[in-house]
Amino acid sequence: MAQQIKGGPGRRDVLKLGLGAAGVLMAPAVLRAQTAELVVGGAASHKPWVESIVAPAFEKKYKCKVLFEGTKSLVNLEKMQKNKGAQYMSVVQMDDPVMILAVKEGLLEPLTVAKVPNLADLVAGAVHMDGMWANYLQPWLGIAYNKTEMKTPPASWADLFEAKYKGRIVIPSPQNTEGLPLIFIAAALAAGVPLEAGQKDAEAGFRKLATLPQADLAYAYVNELLSAPLQAQLAGPTSSLGANKATPKPAGLPADLKVIQIDWANVAAERSKWVSRWDRDMAL
Structure with a gap:
């Protein structure tokens, strides 16, 4: 996805293109530099597959150099804010909620099929x-x-709330995007509603959890990330499904698998409140 950075011209004009991830999250944004050097900002955990899969293929195809800065989405946002009008990054891969913040600040321009x-x-x-x-x-x-410690694993999300698992479960905080969906799952279980509806009732989720035991070059980079061949290579290292309809599904997935889209606008509006609630109610 592309977003253009607003501001006066500097040594480089910059475009930001943003790609977000469903559910947990992987979203890149791109900035265009006027040289053949593309600076990409993304999660530190992205570094292995960006440098071993994405960058080599892109550099070979477009005769450029990709420099990857691994950090957190909010850190990337801070860099964009501080360098508004004189951006140095070419691409930013950020979580969906952070993309929303960047859009609200006018840092991004939309991607187009053209x-x-x-x-x-x-x-x-x-x-x-x-x-x-x-x-x-x-x-x-x-x-x-842990297969050694748990011979019979949980068969469903509901199993996690059984007494036998008390004191044996570690749950990520909603400060991490990976920790958000469990709140929605808990809400859906508590209210007996589909997961889509559970996203809007975080209060029920907490109650349930408490019972636990370079523009052309930049656009080209985004386009490559959205291609089926590259997504097929990333499926293994990232344990993800491709977003391109032509990307083959990994072997072993159920034929009736349903992908649930998280309402990221709701997350952006409520997240700080949820984090405070988590720290208060779930702290050991």
Whole structure:
């Protein structure tokens, strides 16, 4: 997804293109530099696959150099804010809620099919706010467990609330995007409603949890991230589904698998309150 940075001209004019992730989150934004050097800002955890898969293929195809800065989404946003009008980054890969903040500050411009052709091939729900950013992957959420300590793993999310698991579960805070969906799952379980509806009732979720035991070059980069061949290579290292409709599904997935889209606008509006509530109610 592309967003243009507002401000006076400097040594470089910059475009920001943003791609966001569904569910948990992977969203890039792109800035265009006028040289053949593309500076990409993203999560530190993205560094291995960006440098081993994305960058080599992109550099070979476009005869440029990709420099990746691994940090947090909010840190990338701070960099964009401080350098408004004189951006040095070429691409930013950020979480969806942070993309919303960047849009509100006028830091981004929308992606278009004319500049990012692969945008037309994405699954429903992967393009946000009229093209302000797009998901290139669809991460999934699951339960990780120690096979040595737990011979019989939980069979469902509801199992986590059984007494036998008391004191044996670690839950990520909603300060991390990975921690948000569990609040929605808990709300859905508490109210007996679909997960889509549970997103709007975080209060029920907390109650349930308490019972636990360079513009052309930049657009090209985004377009490559949205391509089916590259997404197929990223599926393994990122444990995600591709957002391009032509990306093959990983082996072993249920035929009737349903992908749930998180309402990121609601998350952006409520997240700080949820984090405070988490720190108060869930702290050990």
